[in-house]
Amino acid sequence: MAATLSSTKTVAALRSSARVSLDVLLVLTMTAVTLWLMGKMWSIVWPLIVGLLLTTLTWPLARFLRRHGWRPALAASVVTVLFLLVASGIVALIAVPVASQSGELADGVVEGIDKLRAWAAGPPLNIGDDQIAGAFDSAVARVKDSVGSMVTYVGTGVSTVFNGLVTAVLALFLMFFFLKDGPRFLPWLTRQLPGRFATDVPVVAARSWDTLGAFVRSQAFVGLLDAVFIGLGLWILGVPLVLPLAVLTFVSAFVPIVGALFAGLVAVLIALVSNGLTDALIVLALIVVVQQLEGNVFQPMIQSRGLGLHAAVVLLAVALGGNLAGVVGSLLAVPVAALIAVVWNYLREQLSEPPREPGADESPAGAVAPS
Numbered sequence: 020m021a022a023t024l025s026s027t028k029t030v031a032a033l034r035s036s037a038r039v040s041l042d043v044l045l046v047l048t049m050t051a052v053t054l055w056l057m058g059k060m061w062s063i064v065w066p067l068i069v070g071l072l073l074t075t076l077t078w079p080l081a082r083f084l085r086r087h088g089w090r091p092a093l094a095a096s097v098v099t100v101l102f103l104l105v106a107s108g109i110v111a112l113i114a115v116p117v118a119s120q121s122g123e124l125a126d127g128v129v130e131g132i133d134k135l136r137a138w139a140a141g142p143p144l145n146i147g148d149d150q151i152a153g154a155f156d157s158a159v160a161r162v163k164d165s166v167g168s169m170v171t172y173v174g175t176g177v178s179t180v181f182n183g184l185v186t187a188v189l190a191l192f193l194m195f196f197f198l199k200d201g202p203r204f205l206p207w208l209t210r211q212l213p214g215r216f217a218t219d220v221p222v223v224a225a226r227s228w229d230t231l232g233a234f235v236r237s238q239a240f241v242g243l244l245d246a247v248f249i250g251l252g253l254w255i256l257g258v259p260l261v262l263p264l265a266v267l268t269f270v271s272a273f274v275p276i277v278g279a280l281f282a283g284l285v286a287v288l289i290a291l292v293s294n295g296l297t298d299a300l301i302v303l304a305l306i307v308v309v310q311q312l313e314g315n316v317f318q319p320m321i322q323s324r325g326l327g328l329h330a331a332v333v334l335l336a337v338a339l340g341g342n343l344a345g346v347v348g349s350l351l352a353v354p355v356a357a358l359i360a361v362v363w364n365y366l367r368e369q370l371s372e373p374p375r376e377p378g379a380d381e382s383p384a385g386a387v388a389p390s
Contacts, residue, residue, distance in 0.1 A: 062182075065186055065347070066185075066186045066189035066190045066193060067190075067193060068351065069186060069187075069190035069193075070189070070190040070191075070192075070193030070194045070197060071193075071197065071231070072231075072235055072354075073102070073190060073191075073194045074193075074194050074197040074198060074201065075228075075231055075232040075235040075236065076235055076236065076239060077098050077099075077102055077194065077198065078197075078198065078201070078232065079236075080098050080101075081094050081095060081098045081198045084097065084098070091198075091199045091200070092199055094198070094199075095195050095196075095198035095199035096195070098198055099191065099194060099195045099198070102191075102194075103191070109266060112262055112266075113262060113263045113266055116260055116261075116262050116263060204224075205221045205224060205225060208220060208221050208224065209221050219365070219369070222365065223361065223362055223365050226361050226365065227358050227361050227362075230357050230358065230361050231354055231357070231358065234353065234354055234357055235273075235354075238272055238273050239269075239272070239273075241272055242268065242269040242270070242271070242272025242273065243269055245268050245269070245272055245279070245309055245310075246265040246266065246268040246269040246272075247265070248305075248309045248312075249264070249265060249268050249286065249305065249306060249309055250262070250264065250265030250268070252301075252302065252305040252309075253265070253286065253290070253302065256290065256294065256298050256301060256302065257294065257298075258286070258289060258290045258293060258294055258298065258302065259289065259293050260289060264282070264285065264286050264289065267282050267285060267286075268282045268286075273350060278349075279306075279310050283303070283306040283307075283310070286302055286306060287299050287302050287303050287306070290302040328353070328356060328357060328360060332356060333353055333356070336352040336353055336355070336356040337349050337352045337353065339352065340352025340355070
C-alpha cells in the first residue's frame with residue numbers, strides 16, 4: 020500500500036522553509052545595505068583599506084623597534100619615513116629606465132607594425148596598401164568625431180589621478196596612526212562593546228588581522244621571487260624595460276592568478292616588439308616555468324597552509340571581485356574571502372556542540388537500577 024504524505028509534517032516543513040528563507044533574505048538585505056553604505060563612504064573606506072594593507076607590510080619593523088625600547092610615536096615615524104623613501108626610490112627606478120628606453124621601444128613598435136603590414140600584404144590575407152590606407156583614414160575620421168568624448172576621458176583621468184593622490188596621502192597618515200596606536204585598539208574595542216560582543220568581536224578582529232598580515236607578507240615575498248627570476252631572464256635576453264617589468268610582476272602578485280597573466284602578457288608583448296618572435300617565445304616559456312614553480316613550490320613552502328582556501332575558491336573570488344569592482348575588486352577579492360572564512364570558522368566553533376565522551380550516556384556495566 021503506497022504511503023501518503025502527512026499534512027502535519029508537510030505544513031511544518033513549509034513553515035520551517037519559510038522561516039529559513041526569511042532569515043536568509045534578512046541577512047542578504049543587511050549585507051546589501053552594508054555594501055551600499057560602504058559605496059557611499061568609499062572615499063573614506065578605500066584609504067582605510069589601503070592603510071591597513073600598508074600597515075601589515077610595515078608592522079614587523081615597527082614591532083621590532085618597539086620591542087627594543089623605541090617609543091611608539093618614534094617607531095611609527097621612522098617606519099613611515101623609510102616606507103616613503105623606499106616607495107620614492109622604486110618610482111625613480113621605474114621612471115628613469117622608461118624615459119631612457121622610450122625611444123627604443125617606440126622604434127620597435129614602428130618596426131613591428133611594418134613587419135605586420137608586410138605579413139598582411141602576403142598570402143593568405145593579401146591585404147593591399149590601399150585597403151590599409153582606407154582603414155587608417157577611417158580610424159582618423161572616427162578619432163576626430165570623438166574629440167569631445169576624449170576631452171571627457173582626459174578630465175576623468177585627471178580626476179582619477181587627483182583622487183589617487185588624496186587616497187595615498189590619507190593612507191599614509193592612517194598607516195602612521197595604525198603603527199603608533201594599533202596595539203591599543205583591541206583593549207579599547209573590548210571596553211566599548213556590551214555583553215558577549217566584548218569577547219567575540221576582538222577575537223575575530225585579532226584572527227582577521229593575523230590572516231591579513233600573513234596573506235600580504237607572503238604574497239609580497241612570492242612576488243619578489245617572481246620579479247627576481249623573471250627580471251633575470253629578461254635581462255639575459257636583452258629585453259628593454261627590465262626593471263619596470265620586474266616591478267610590475269611584483270605588484271601583480273597581489274592579484275592571484277589574474278595578475279600573473281597580465282604581467283606575463285605585458286612582458287611577452289614588449290619582447291615581441293623589441294626582440295622578435297623567438298625571444299618572445301623564450302620569455303613566455305620562462306614565465307610559465309616561474310609561475311609553475313610559484314604555484315607548486317614557492318607558495319606551499321612560504322604560506323604553509325596559507326589561507327585555507329581552495330584554488331577554485333581563489334579563482335572564483337578574483338573573477339567575482341573583478342566583475343563587481345574592476346581592478347580594486349580583483350585586488351581585494353582574496354583577502355575578503357579569507358576574512359569571510361575566518362568569521363565562518365569562528366561561528367562554527369561557537370555553534371558546534373562539544374564532543375561527547377564515550378560512554379557518557381551509558382550506565383556503568385553491572386550497575387543495578389534502584390528499586
